[in-house]
Amino acid sequence: MSILHFLGLVDSHKHFFEGWSIDEALAALKPYTHEEAYLLIYSYLLDKAQTYQEDRESEYGVAELDARYWVSQYLKGADDPEQIETRLEYLPASSQEFKYGTSRYYVSSPSLKEALKCKYDFYCQVCHTRIYRPKWVRTLPIKEQWKHLNADVHHIEPLSQGGSDLLENMLCLCPNCHRRFHTQEHILKKAQSHIFVFNQITKDHVPLTIKHAVRLRA
Numbered sequence: 001m002s003i004l005h006f007l008g009l010v011d012s013h014k015h016f017f018e019g020w021s022i023d024e025a026l027a028a029l030k031p032y033t034h035e036e037a038y039l040l041i042y043s044y045l046l047d048k049a050q051t052y053q054e055d056r057e058s059e060y061g062v063a064e065l066d067a068r069y070w071v072s073q074y075l076k077g078a079d080d081p082e083q084i085e086t087r088l089e090y091l092p093a094s095s096q097e098f099k100y101g102t103s104r105y106y107v108s109s110p111s112l113k114e115a116l117k118c119k120y121d122f123y124c125q126v127c128h129t130r131i132y133r134p135k136w137v138r139t140l141p142i143k144e145q146w147k148h149l150n151a152d153v154h155h156i157e158p159l160s161q162g163g164s165d166l167l168e169n170m171l172c173l174c175p176n177c178h179r180r181f182h183t184q185e186h187i188l189k190k191a192q193s194h195i196f197v198f199n200q201i202t203k204d205h206v207p208l209t210i211k212h213a214v215r216l217r218a
């Protein structure tokens with residue numbers, strides 16, 4: 001029997017993550033990965049999530065597919081772009097807060113995260129790299145390509161500190177740049193109307209690639 005069953009992630013087995021997706025479970029476990037036991041479960045789930053990407057696609061929910069559809073329309077320039085923008089802004093912002101024991105878990109809206117990644121075509125807004133799965137092929141239609149790409153979404157102001165689960169508080173990043181924000185090697189700075197990424201070690205400024213309205217707290 002797989003660990004997914006024991007964690008409550010499949011077969012509606014009653015346990016910790018009953019009714020959750022693997023992604024939600026991963027997001028909840030991530031802050032605790034400095035503890036070895038959590039790291040083990042996290043790594044195992046991550047592995048499962050990647051191995052079963054195809055299956056996951058079907059269980060993955062209408063919201064993500066909806067997000068992908070609207071972003072693909074947006075990129076094609078089909079329909080009224082302004083209306084598509086509005087659609088994206090109002091995709092269900094369903095961030096949730098869970099309490100388990102004395103800990104609180106924050107799970108961000110999967111559809112918004114997906115929309116943001118698609119909007120940036122999975123390129124990191126800082127270093128412009130992206131992560132591929134082996135089935136990615138350049139000649140695939142863009143929506144098919146998205147199934148085989150990987151990126152992180154970062155909340156500029158963390159949900160746990162009252163940050164909003166809206167696109168304006170999110171960045172599409174590669175895992176390296178994402179970690180650099182969490183270690184504060186990278187911080188965001190605003191100069192005039194431009195947003196820069198400032199590296200606190202090298203003192204370098206890198207412009208942030210921006211295709212959506214990003215909000216920095218004053």
Ligand SMILES: [Zn+2]
Nearest residue numbers: 124127174177
């Ligand atoms: Zn990057």
Ligand SMILES: [Zn+2]
Nearest residue numbers: 153154155178
């Ligand atoms: Zn982050």
